[in-house]
Amino acid sequence: MAVKKLIGTIEYKDNLAGNVWLVRIKFDEDLYFSAGQYVSVKVSEEGERRSYSIASLPSVVNGDKRDYIDIVVDITPMGVGSKFFLNTKVNEKVEVMGFLGKFTVDEISLEETDTLLFVANGTGIVPLKPMIENLLEVKSFKGKVILVWGMRKEEDLYWTEEIERLTRDFDNFSFEMVLSIPDDDWPGNRGHVGDVIKDLNIKWQKVRAYLCGAPEMVEEMEGLLVAKGVDNNNIVHEKFG
Amino acid sequence: MSKLLIKIDANKCIGCGSCESVAESIFRVNAKGKAEVWGEGDDEQAILAAQVCPTSAIEIKNSETGEIIWPKSKQQKGGDNDEK
Numbered sequence: 001m002a003v004k005k006l007i008g009t010i011e012y013k014d015n016l017a018g019n020v021w022l023v024r025i026k027f028d029e030d031l032y033f034s035a036g037q038y039v040s041v042k043v044s045e046e047g048e049r050r051s052y053s054i055a056s057l058p059s060v061v062n063g064d065k066r067d068y069i070d071i072v073v074d075i076t077p078m079g080v081g082s083k084f085f086l087n088t089k090v091n092e093k094v095e096v097m098g099f100l101g102k103f104t105v106d107e108i109s110l111e112e113t114d115t116l117l118f119v120a121n122g123t124g125i126v127p128l129k130p131m132i133e134n135l136l137e138v139k140s141f142k143g144k145v146i147l148v149w150g151m152r153k154e155e156d157l158y159w160t161e162e163i164e165r166l167t168r169d170f171d172n173f174s175f176e177m178v179l180s181i182p183d184d185d186w187p188g189n190r191g192h193v194g195d196v197i198k199d200l201n202i203k204w205q206k207v208r209a210y211l212c213g214a215p216e217m218v219e220e221m222e223g224l225l226v227a228k229g230v231d232n233n234n235i236v237h238e239k240f241g
Numbered sequence: 242m243s244k245l246l247i248k249i250d251a252n253k254c255i256g257c258g259s260c261e262s263v264a265e266s267i268f269r270v271n272a273k274g275k276a277e278v279w280g281e282g283d284d285e286q287a288i289l290a291a292q293v294c295p296t297s298a299i300e301i302k303n304s305e306t307g308e309i310i311w312p313k314s315k316q317q318k319g320g321d322n323d324e325k
Binding site for chain 1: 255257258259262263289292293295311313
């Protein structure tokens with residue numbers, strides 16, 4: 001689908017956790033894009049735009065028509081994008097440029113891959129979630145799919161129930177949540193994503209990895225994965241600050 | 242001939258290809274995974290490509306007057322990245 005300007009309507013805004021909001025934008029047409037892509041939203045009259053990964057799945061061929069996108073807005077920085085989405089009300093119009101980015105699952109590579117490893121920190125989970133859902137629920141990918149997601153505190157978490165449901169529905173999917181500042185009673189992984197990844201027992205030569213999050217994390221994980229034996233060409237990343 | 246002078250900050254560019262998607266006759270992502278200017282095209286498309294860049298890596302000037310067309314102000318260039 002060629003990049004074009006779309007006018008959408010804010011359908012709802014939902015507070016996922018803390019400063020993180022999910023915003024659903026509805027359009028007058030079904031949307032065709034690739035899971036993992038993002039949109040650029042016009043957030044000021046001066047033409048300033050901010051980029052947001054799409055958290056929802058695109059329209060698919062089996063009749064499941066979708067005319068909306070979900071985006072996730074972290075208002076912590078309180079920049080022009082944060083203020084725009086805080087001030088924009090349900091039913092108001094927004095101008096969206098879509099669909100952008102190459103951070104998507106390359107279908108040809110799937111044939112040569114045993115394991116898809118998805119690694120995120122913070123809101124880096126946003127493009128990874130639909131990529132994983134698309135692989136498991138739409139593409140019926142049978143190889144191993146592993147998600148490692150790092151966050152700071154338990155109160156920051158969202159979507160964990162939905163992701164846990166995937167682990168129940170798909171035997172080939174596993175999920176590791178890691179907290180860097182957990183409460184004493186946190187039963188899960190503690191530390192950083194690298195602490196979990198280094199202990200994974202997988203055939204590293206057959207891994208294709210998708211990394212999304214802070215540049216420091218992405219660079220560190222690239223180094224770790226290459227040291228483990230992952231081919232550099234099989235490491236795909238999206239960095240954002 | 243375009244009056245625009247386009248500068249790409251390679252340190253900021255993450256090679257996402259959004260500029261290429263918006264204005265493919267002007268921008269492309271090279272073998273090093275960085276955006277570069279390789280041709281000419283519609284000025285409006287070039288400015289739009291700069292506006293959609295998620296890391297504000299593209300600066301556009303009027304080559305005759307030196308006026309910075311995008312970003313509009315220094316404040317708009319990075320700083321408050323509240324996206325993605």
